[in-house]
Amino acid sequence: MLPHQGAAGTGFARTPTEVGCEARMFGQIVNVVLSGLATGLSYGLLLAGILLVYQVSRVINFAYGEYGAVAALTTYYLADVRHMPLAVAIAGGLLVAMVLSGITELALIRPLGEVGRSGRDFLVSLGVLLLLTAGAQELFGVNPQSFPSLGENVTRKIAGVQIDLGQLIAMGVGIAAIIAVYLMIVRSDTGLRLRAVAERPDVSTSLGLNVYALRLFVWVLSGVLAGIGGMLFASQLSVDPFYMTNIIIVVFIAGMLGGLESYWLPIGCAVGLGLFESIVEYIFGANSGTPADFIAVMLIFAVLPKRAVGERETERA
Amino acid sequence: MMRTDRRLRRHSPALSILREGRMANATVGVLTLIVLIGLPGIAGTYWTGQVTLALIYVVATLGTDLVVGRTGMLSLCQASFMGIGAYVAAIGQAHSVPIALQVLLAVAIALGAGAIVAIPTLKLSGLRLAIVTLLFGQLFIWAIDVDISTTGGSEGMIVNPVQMGTFTSLSVTDDYILSAVVAVIATVGVWQITRGQWGRRALAVRDTELAASSVGVSVRKTKIAAFMVGALLCGVAGLLFGYTQGTIAPDTFSTFPSVYLLVAVLLGGAGSLGGAWLGGAYVALVPDVFNALGIPNMYAIFGGAVLVGFTLLLPGGLASLRPLAADVLNRRRQGDYMVSWEVPDGSQADRSGPGTASDRAGAER
Numbered sequence: 266m267l268p269h270q271g272a273a274g275t276g277f278a279r280t281p282t283e284v285g286c287e288a289r290m291f292g293q294i295v296n297v298v299l300s301g302l303a304t305g306l307s308y309g310l311l312l313a314g315i316l317l318v319y320q321v322s323r324v325i326n327f328a329y330g331e332y333g334a335v336a337a338l339t340t341y342y343l344a345d346v347r348h349m350p351l352a353v354a355i356a357g358g359l360l361v362a363m364v365l366s367g368i369t370e371l372a373l374i375r376p377l378g379e380v381g382r383s384g385r386d387f388l389v390s391l392g393v394l395l396l397l398t399a400g401a402q403e404l405f406g407v408n409p410q411s412f413p414s415l416g417e418n419v420t421r422k423i424a425g426v427q428i429d430l431g432q433l434i435a436m437g438v439g440i441a442a443i444i445a446v447y448l449m450i451v452r453s454d455t456g457l458r459l460r461a462v463a464e465r466p467d468v469s470t471s472l473g474l475n476v477y478a479l480r481l482f483v484w485v486l487s488g489v490l491a492g493i494g495g496m497l498f499a500s501q502l503s504v505d506p507f508y509m510t511n512i513i514i515v516v517f518i519a520g521m522l523g524g525l526e527s528y529w530l531p532i533g534c535a536v537g538l539g540l541f542e543s544i545v546e547y548i549f550g551a552n553s554g555t556p557a558d559f560i561a562v563m564l565i566f567a568v569l570p571k572r573a574v575g576e577r578e579t580e581r582a
Numbered sequence: 583m584m585r586t587d588r589r590l591r592r593h594s595p596a597l598s599i600l601r602e603g604r605m606a607n608a609t610v611g612v613l614t615l616i617v618l619i620g621l622p623g624i625a626g627t628y629w630t631g632q633v634t635l636a637l638i639y640v641v642a643t644l645g646t647d648l649v650v651g652r653t654g655m656l657s658l659c660q661a662s663f664m665g666i667g668a669y670v671a672a673i674g675q676a677h678s679v680p681i682a683l684q685v686l687l688a689v690a691i692a693l694g695a696g697a698i699v700a701i702p703t704l705k706l707s708g709l710r711l712a713i714v715t716l717l718f719g720q721l722f723i724w725a726i727d728v729d730i731s732t733t734g735g736s737e738g739m740i741v742n743p744v745q746m747g748t749f750t751s752l753s754v755t756d757d758y759i760l761s762a763v764v765a766v767i768a769t770v771g772v773w774q775i776t777r778g779q780w781g782r783r784a785l786a787v788r789d790t791e792l793a794a795s796s797v798g799v800s801v802r803k804t805k806i807a808a809f810m811v812g813a814l815l816c817g818v819a820g821l822l823f824g825y826t827q828g829t830i831a832p833d834t835f836s837t838f839p840s841v842y843l844l845v846a847v848l849l850g851g852a853g854s855l856g857g858a859w860l861g862g863a864y865v866a867l868v869p870d871v872f873n874a875l876g877i878p879n880m881y882a883i884f885g886g887a888v889l890v891g892f893t894l895l896l897p898g899g900l901a902s903l904r905p906l907a908a909d910v911l912n913r914r915r916q917g918d919y920m921v922s923w924e925v926p927d928g929s930q931a932d933r934s935g936p937g938t939a940s941d942r943a944g945a946e947r
Contacts, residue, residue, distance in 0.1 A: 325709045373890060385893050387656070387709050388848070392889030395841060399882030510837060511720060517713045521706075555724040559717050566702045566714070 292426045297547045298540070303432040305539020306439025307497045309532040311516045313446045314490035316532075319525045320463045321483045324374055324386045328393035329366075330513025332488050333495020335397055336362035337412060337504045338405045340496060344413045351413055359492040366488025369393050370481055401506035409508070412499035435497045442493060443532055446486075450528070459483060511555070515542075518562055610856060618762050622755045630754050631826075632867060637761035638822045639846065640862030641768045644855070645815025646843045651852030652776060653808035654788030655703055658840045659715040662722035663813040665835025666692050667820025668741075669726070669733060672830055675742040685821065692817025693810050700809035704802050719837050726832045738831030741824045757826040764822060765862075768815055769855055775811070776853075784808055785853075816843075838882070845885045848892050851901025860900050 311333070318326055340358035343349045349357070373389050419430040450456040461469045462479050470476050498512055519538050523531025538558070545557040622630050646660040667688040674684035695718075702714045726733045733739065744751040751757055775781060786794035787804045795801055824830055833839075846865045850857025869881045892899060 327709075373894070376894060384656070384708060385897065387712070388844075388893040389890050391841060391844070392886045392891075392893065395838070395845075395882055395886030395889060397886075398838070399879055399886060402882070403879045514713060514716050514720060517709075518717065521710045521713060552724065552728055555717075555720050559721045562714060562717060563698070563701060566705055569705070 288425065293547070295426045296428070297543050299428060299432050299436070301540035301543030302536065303435040303439070303501075303539070304543060305536035306436050306443070307494055308512075308516050308519055308535035308539050310439045310442045310490060310497070311494035311513070312520050312531055312535045313443055313528075314487035314494075315516065315520055316525060316528060317446065317450075317459075317483050317490075318487045319520075321459050322370070322374070322480050325390070325517075325525075326366075326369065326374075326484075326487070327387060327390040327513075328369060328397055329390075329487065329491050330495070330509035330516070331394050331397040331401070331506075332362040332365050332491040333493075333498070333513075334504070334506060334509040335365060335401055335495075336492030337495040337499035338401055338410075338506070341410050341412050341499070341504050342405065345410070354413070355496065358496065359489055362492030362495070363485045363488040365397065366491065367481055367485045370484035375477070375480075398506050398510075405506065407505060407507075409503035409505040412496070412502075412504045415496070415500040431500060435501070438493060438497060442490060446490070447528060455479075455482070515558060518558065522562075522565065607856070614859070615766075618766075622758055627754050630758050632870060634754070634758045634761045634826055635823075636863045636866035637758075637765040638819050638826065638862075639843075639865040640765045640859050641822070642816045642819035642843055643846045643850065643858040643861040643865070644768050644772050645812040645819065647847045647850075647852060647854075647858050647861075648772065648776075648784075648815070649808050649812035650844060650847050651854070651857075652781065652788065653784045653805060655805065655808065656708060656712040656844075657699070657715045657809070657812070658712050658837065658844065659699060659719040659722070660812065660816050660843045661835045661837075661839035662719045663692050663695060663816035664820035664823065664839075665722055665726070665830075665832070666695055666813075667817035667822075668824040668830045668835065669739070669820075670817075671821050671824030672739040672741045673732060675744065675824075676739070681744060681746055688817050688821045689814060692813045692820075695817075696810040696813025697806060699813070700806040703805045703809060715840075716837060719840055723832050723836055733832075736832060738829055738833075740829050741827070743828070744825050751825045751828075761822055761826060764818065768818070769858070772815075772858075773855055780804070780807065841889075842885055845889050848897075848899055849888055851899030854899065854901035857899050857901035 311330070315326070315329055318324055318329075336358035338358075339361045340354045343354035343357045344351050347354075369390070373393065374386055377385055377389065415431055415434055420427045421430060421433075422428075448456075450459060458469075458474055458479055459482075461472075461474060462476050466476050495509055498509070502508055515538055516535060519535035520531045522538075523534035525531065541561065542554040542557065545553050549557070621633060625633065642660065642664055645663070646657070649655050649657045649660070670684055670688040670691060673679075674681075674687065679687070699715060699718050703711055706714060727735050749756050749760070776784070783794065783799045783804045786797070786799050787801050791801050794804075820835070823834075842865055843861075846861030847858070848861075849864050850859070850861035868884065869878065872878050872880045872884070896902060
């Protein structure tokens with residue numbers, strides 16, 4: 266449509282009402298995109314932790330999302346109930362997530378050994394999910410609590426569009442964490458060791474690398490990422506022992522679609538899924554995200570060949 | 583020597599029967615039937631109701647075991663199939679739909695849902711499949727929440743009592759008899775299915791799809807059939823749940839109850855009929871124990887501990903304890919045999935005498 270045309274393209278000059286409608290529409294579209302990007306980048310941040318653990322330890326940790334929930338609940342408890350400064354509360358929440366993730370690897374996954382572990386690790390992590398969810402329920406109750414504000418509902422007008430500060434923070438933190446993990450893997454000495462362990466753990470051991478310590482490091486780091494992701498989502502929603510379950514399913518689907526062996530493709534899928542959900546919810550209503558995800562996944566699996574969905578090895582229950 | 587041979591003849595047949603487990607299975611089956619028949623007369627109303635719930639979960643656990651234990655597909659949406667049956671019962675009763683039509687609808691919808699969830703199984707396995715089944719579970723809860731006027735949303739629904747001839751779902755004994763009959767039929771049905779050609783195909787697909795395909799087994803058909811029959815059994819369990827419990831809520835059919843059904847399969851022992859009965863009893867009765875102790879949340883914690891503990895320490899579940907016990911017994915018998923392998927002059931004879939090797943081979947089996 267040309268700038269001088271009216272809404273119906275009749276060639277007449279636009280009325281102030283039409284201009285207002287277009288500006289509102291533009292603002293809504295920008296907000297939908299920003300909301301989708303914020304959600305998608307938060308998904309990507311969470312997925313980065315799953316990818317790290319999978320590529321180094323070959324374990325899919327289904328309790329991963331619950332570390333985030335427990336971290337957010339701890340932060341809520343320290344900040345709102347114990348009235349500690351928010352920074353201290355966040356640090357406390359992240360510390361809890363790190364410890365839980367580390368203990369899972371050390372006490373439950375490591376004893377499974379390398380041989381015949383496939384499938385059993387998933388069941389163990391499912392057990393940890395139950396333990397953590399029920400434990401959080403016992404400690405914090407089942408009622409949703411409001412998480413301390415990380416900039417939500419604070420709006421700034423940028424280029425004529427009202428933008429939620431919380432979304433910008435989520436996007437910034439998501440981008441920073443995703444790039445930081447990538448740089449750590451690609452540029453740092455630790456990353457080099459991690460890649461060596463991911464490629465050949467047996468050879469790495471014989472060359473003197475401490476494979477167990479490196480794996481523990483990755484699990485602890487993934488706990489930090491889960492904690493940050495959990496807090497970002499908690500600030501947008503509310504926090505209870507179950508709120509991360511739906512979120513982590515979408516994150517796993519993104520990993521499944523992009524493949525757990527690479528980095529940028531699954532992260533891209535996570536961001537894409539966030540955008541897709543946001544657009545679908547804008548068009549069809551707030552509750553349409555779940556069926557849209559399911560239909561999209563079913564269509565993708567119906568169309569894609571088996572090797573394209575990264576199903577290289579069969580893991581059995 | 584003669585004395586030893588007599589001992590062997592006396593012990594070996596019993597040991598081999600114990601190893602094969604046929605007599606033990608038959609004994610347990612007959613005892614279970616006797617207890618089932620006599621229970622309403624012995625137990626009070628409350629415990630009869632709880633055993634009814636356990637029998638319903640036996641049917642659901644059998645369905646879950648067909649998918650998880652026998653075909654090796656990690657499904658985390660079996661409680662959703664139960665939910666389909668329960669909501670068909672509730673909505674059907676609310677609209678005075680004839681019972682036969684309700685049953686047909688529940689079976690048809692559960693089979694259809696099983697077929698839809700089975701589509702990704704053709705390309706996925708392990709965790710990837712589990713994630714898709716989880717998504718289906720979320721979709722089910724979404725469907726319940728989206729049409730509150732029909733389903734009652736998160737508040738759930740009341741299921742109007744069923745009256746059919748002399749049967750009434752208001753009677754605990756009637757509910758018990760109905761659930762017991764369905765549980766026994768389901769057990770016999772699953773036993774027949776799994777001991778036949780399909781059961782062997784499912785095991786082959788579970789162990790190695792490539793080898794199964796190479797000998798002409800249709801992996802696709804086997805997986806879809808497992809999912810559909812599993813969904814059917816869970817749907818029937820849900821239907822019974824609705825009729826006998828009187829109220830239903832989406833929480834009973836969400837992600838975590840699906841995990842509890844998986845816990846039930848692993849606790850009892852994947853691929854074991856007896857294990858499914860133990861698992862069903864666990865899901866229905868253990869929460870009661872924790873409720874009685876005043877720590878209801880402990881059920882979920884206990885479930886997590888069971889999942890972790892059994893996966894790490896007893897992957898074969900409780901059903902694997904019997905073969906283990908048979909092995910221990912066998913070794914003890916062998917020990918007796920070796921001690922008694924003495925010639926009258928007091929010197930010990932060669933241990934590789936008749937019977938020893940076969941007993942050892944038996945123990946290894």
